[in-house]
Amino acid sequence: MAAVGAAGPALGGAGQAPVAGAAGGPGGVSAAPPQKSEMSTMLQQLNLESIRTRSHDLFTEISSIIQSFQTVPHNTWPEVLGQFSMVNVRLLKLVEDIKQILKMFVVHPKNVNAEIAAILPVMLSSKLLPEMEQEEAALKEQILAGVSNLPIQLQTEKLQKQIGMVNKACEIAEKALTDTRKIYGLGSRQIPVLNPPLDKAQVAKIAEQEKLLRSAVNVGEGLRLLPNERQQPVSLPQHLVEALQSSDGGSSYQNTGASKGVALQPSVTAHVSTPQQVAAAQILNRNVPSPVPMLGSTPLDGTTASPMFANSPRSGNTIMAEASPQQQQQSILQRQKVQQMQKQQQLQQQQQQLRQPGTAQIGQAHFQQLQHQAQLQLQAQERHHLQLQLQQQRLQHQQQLQSGSLQPGQQLQQSLGQNHLAQSGQLKPHLGSIGASAAGGLFGNAQISSNMMPNAGANMQPQAAMLQQRLHLSAVGMGATGQPQRTLPSQLLTDPRTQSAAANLGLPLQQQLVGGQSNFNSMLNPNQTINFGQQRQPPPQQ
């Protein structure tokens, strides 16, 4: 009550009253021994530390509320009253706690009565409890043991030195602890770099390795096996075994290997142990040519063959030096025969390859049909040649009889030459068309014909051009439909008009025709090469 009374009116002195009350607690002396045990229990109940903290908290809170009057202008009165009520509650609680105890220790005039009168002087005295006195005395003796007899300044100096030494010892201990902590990496989050920094040599080495790795991954450098290292694998990994297994036990791979007899490496033929290994080797084997090798080795572009043609635009210089038309006719005859041979060879080769199941399974049936057509066409042509020859010989004889100017030998040669010219002229578009149709069957005739048309019409002279176009159309028509139109070219050639025209104009027209046709053929070839993929039949060349 005394504390409450003190705290109530004087806010400024509020802090002091609880402190005084607290200080009075231990200061209050009760000398009576029977009360000592109560005292000790009371002391325990007192819990001085908590009372101290609580009173201190109350003090700070009250002072902050007072400050808020100045600092927070828009503090509403109800808020402040609320805060005060909080503080009040705590204060009351605190006081209740110590009230009972304070009776023992604090003298209040109100409480003074006869009972307490006996021990009042003890309570009012400020002497320490005997136990506390003894402790203090012992401490003093300890500290001032060596210096108690010296003057005060020296004593203070010595004491300060002692304090300094103790501080130093503490610092050293702290440092030692942190150092060991660092070394063992315990508790500290920032681990210092224990590895030395990379020196230049190491950096260079790493850069080199990096280059190797990146180039290997992105481009494949350094991973390609040399041809001599590409040996047969002894045993393939499981996934490759499954991958390289074929439906007919790998026989297709072996067969295609055998048919490409031209450029296989000897290792492939030597180790024909398992089909998978052969297949693996063939996948590697870059020397193996494409599935349709050209046994006839006819060049795809007409660059090497064209100088043989008369009046071919590519051969301007070389042909002029050639000998008489007789030699030309003979060479044309030879070429025609070679053409036939090549054509037959190619057809046979097609048949060979198509018998193997591995390749060209897609258009096989279609291919066979075209083959058949081509064969029929060839046979028909051969029959035609015989007919043509007969007809032309008759015509020639007529001409000779009419003109009567040619010598018999020359006549014969000329007639022969003309026969063969006609035949070759007839044969070339046929063969060209067969080549186009056979190989282009997979890719569409329309494309080829559209390519042919503008080129055919480009360089020709008007007379030859007309004939060219007719021949061309008939050739395409023949390629597309087959047999029925084969009579057209022969009819054109044996047309008495063209024959007489040819005879009147003399040989030059025929030469031009041949030359024109040779142009036609040589232009056929590049067009056809563009359109064809693997299954390409090189068209016959002159």
Added chain:
Amino acid sequence: MECIMQGIIETQHVEGLAVLLQGLCGSQRQAVKIHDLCLKSGPNLGQVPSEMHLMCDLSHQEPRWIVRHVGGAMRGAGAEQMPALVRSVLNCRISNNALRFFHSLGYKLDHELLQTGFKFQFHKVVPITVSVTSVCKIPKLHMIEEAVPITPGLQLVEVSASTSGDNYTEVAAAVSGLAEQLAPLLHLSKPGVLTGVVPTASAAASSLTSRATKVP
């Protein structure tokens, strides 16, 4: 199209990187074992030889074959400024007779390599894959058991995300953002651009691995 960045890391720091990626990703890592066969077309298939990759994924019970074609990279001033490379790519699952098929088309084996390691799948804006692999060369034809790492001390890190023509800037930003998070351990760059190793890599890796071992 894909957006890709590549980097290298020393083999000794790979575990630290794995810990970091695990923390960033949240899901478990997946093993990677890919036998990559690079096929080049022969002269009969056009003027310019084309390259196809047949990748056999051997990390599962059943080997899976994938055909992959890597196209040209995006060009231009914008592409140069981007930290990641954007290039056209085609990936397709294919049956296991792919090798025979390509051989019959005329493709020949150019080189092969084996990649073993692990990868993490992230989901930041788009699915991003981070793979850390050791690239091995195969000294004898198809003998992957005898594969030897090209660079024993270095492993390859690839951060890739598939993108389309209209969102590649965001995807590139996401990829480079992820790359920045890996900055203490490695530098990432466009394929073909050399980076070198990061000097803080060892400290970062050791701290990552030490923390990992502390967890009971």
